[in-house]
Amino acid sequence: MATVNSYLNFNGNTEEAFNFYKSVFGGEFITVQRFKDTPACDGMMADEQEKIMHIALPIGGNVLMGTDVTAPMPLATYGTGISLSVDAETEEEAQKLFNGLSEGGTVTMPLDKMFWGALFGMLTDKFGIQWMVNHDYKTK
Structure with missing residues (x-):
């Protein structure tokens, strides 16, 4: 693949x-x-x-x-059309990555346990890039 x-x-x-x-x-x-x-x-x-x-x-x-980007390329613009999604292996890693990426940025959804069985949060970093941080809980 x-x-x-x-x-x-x-x-x-x-x-x-x-x-x-x-x-x-x-x-x-x-x-x-x-x-x-x-x-x-x-x-x-x-x-x-x-x-x-x-x-x-x-x-x-x-x-x-x-x-x-340099001339004659158009300036980069950021919007809501794309987010980078990070899947963490542990809760601790998810927390570390979320806290690190959100430093100087804006949290749009705090990292929290979600109904679909994951720890999930969203943010825009200080460079304007949108991120989703996720950790799926293992089901037994």
């Missing part, structure tokens, strides 16, 4: 966002490429050459990836 990974666009703060995600999830970046390190930077302004062309952070069996 194919793997679906998430790719996020940021308006110049990809490095800050991904250092934040790394502090929450742990791990190490498997790729960090700046525009200046690629043939794509010809004709780019010097400050844009320092921006992130591609970054990748493995999380579980998937990879969270991102880039800084």
Whole structure:
């Protein structure tokens, strides 16, 4: 089966966002490429050459990836159409991830036990990305 990974666009703060995600999830970046390190930077302004062309952070069996949008790409806009969903293995991990991701952000649904047998909460992080954190309780 194919793997679906998430790719996020940021308006110049990809490095800050991904250092934040790394502090929450742990791990190490498997790729960090700046525009200046690629043939794509010809004709780019010097400050844009320092921006992130591609970054990748493995999380579980998937990879969270991102880039800084530069001209002539349109600015990234965030809305309610997509959320990243994280399934934690334990209640403690769910709490840690939810608290970490919500730091500086907005909790839209506090992490709580739900009628469908899960610990679940929703938030928008300080970079405007929507997250759902879930831990399914094992049924006997």
